[in-house]
Amino acid sequence: MSTTILCEARDLRVFPALENGQWLESGSDIARGLRAGMRSYEVDGIFCRGDLELTDDDCIYTWLLLLGMTGERAPKQNQLHIVVEIGGEQLLTRGVNRIYYDAMMDCSPVAPAQSEYFRGNLLEAYKCDAGNGMTRCMLLIAVFPAAMVVGSYLFHRRYDYLAEPLMALDDIDDAGNALLLFAPFSQALDLHRISFVYDESSDQFRLKVCDGSLLQRRLFDELDQSQQTILLQDEELPEDSRTQGPRMAPGADIDLQTTYGDVNGKALRFETLERPYRRCVYFHAHLTQFKGRQHGWAGSDEEGHRGVLAGRRVVISENASLSCESVLEPCNVNGGA
Structure with a gap:
């Protein structure tokens, strides 16, 4: 099942789909694993090569030229061209910001x-x-x-x-x-x-x-x-x-x-x-309390939730910007937690 992930382009890291100097074939085990959502050690090896990463200053042709992968060595039709990594913390933080924005702006989830x-x-x-x-x-x-x-x-x-x-x-x-x-x-x-x-x-x-x-x-x-x-x-x-x-x-x-x-x-x-x-109930109540404060609803400052999530906590600053921090003792994810 495919999943659509919404994030900013600046949160993406782009690497050439090269393994041992060769483009990955679209029918290879590595490529099939990527399509199934699996990340192999070969792919981890690609993401470790910071010297191969496409930077903001590069155009695609210049990038391929620097890699020595133009002409006969350029990627073919049945080969993967790039692999993309999404920064986990950036994705999580921006995703949480989206949730809070939707709640505050009366965006009914569709x-x-x-x-x-x-x-x-x-x-x-x-x-x-x-x-x-x-x-x-x-x-x-x-x-x-x-x-x-x-x-x-x-x-x-x-x-x-x-x-x-x-x-x-x-x-x-x-x-x-x-x-x-x-x-x-x-x-x-x-x-x-x-x-x-x-x-x-x-x-x-x-x-x-x-x-x-x-x-x-x-x-x-x-x-x-x-x-x-x-x-x-x-x-x-x-x-x-x-x-x-x-x-x-x-x-x-x-x-x-x-x-x-x-x-x-x-x-x-x-x-x-x-x-x-309970963690789902608490988080929903937390969002509702946050929205209530923005709209001036009476009783919105009452304690109606526990701010601890399963391994993360949402930190709201005075200007309502958000970030995510790891918590040292995640709540129990079994049973009613």
Whole structure:
């Protein structure tokens, strides 16, 4: 599976694909290993040759001329021409900056449609399949039509290339990195308007509505027209429905008057021993807290996370620039860590 990595050109190191003075054949074991994401000792040897690296001052022809690899020795069609190394720390730092920028600017993460594997993994891990096309939301004690309960990433799939170095996730679709939530919660989670905070005293993950403008808003009003139709099962609401008392949805066991404020502080409900990874919950809460400070949301300075990640920590300076530093004691990457 190919992976798209976004980074600045200045973070790339470019070397000629030469091994023992010969261009690497595209069908060689070394080339096949590179395409599979494997880095052999021969490739390590290429990256150690700083004298062969393409510099900012070189043009390609001059570079090849200095290498003595022009004319008959120039690379042919079925040979590799260059190998590229991405600086790990530069990639990580710029990737983290991208995550923070997206969170702060209300950039809703866009990723490919959820795979059956991802959703099936969550349904099995958290036992949320209620049968008959219904799925349980892990926050509300209610089941909904399956299309209205969304697999919600804590560390989003858009940043898959940072999942292993930053979060120690071998699989971005790991059930420990996601929750099954009613659509309005999923949307707010993606936009870092809500987060979940681990409560050690009760060993529970509790909802924290960080954007105060949501508190009085009905969950029903956050659904699009098609979702509202599914929930109402083609019934029509009276125009003054907002001012009336409780009104249960025909398509689910939920009061249509329920607001975000009504469920603020509510704990996730688990039917199995499976839990989301705390490091993923903490990092999402950390991003939400950061966004809240930028937007002046009340309560954004409260302690709602632990800033330690799996082997890295994010350092935020006073001017909100970011860098990554190694931590001496990475958190446990097993179980609920």
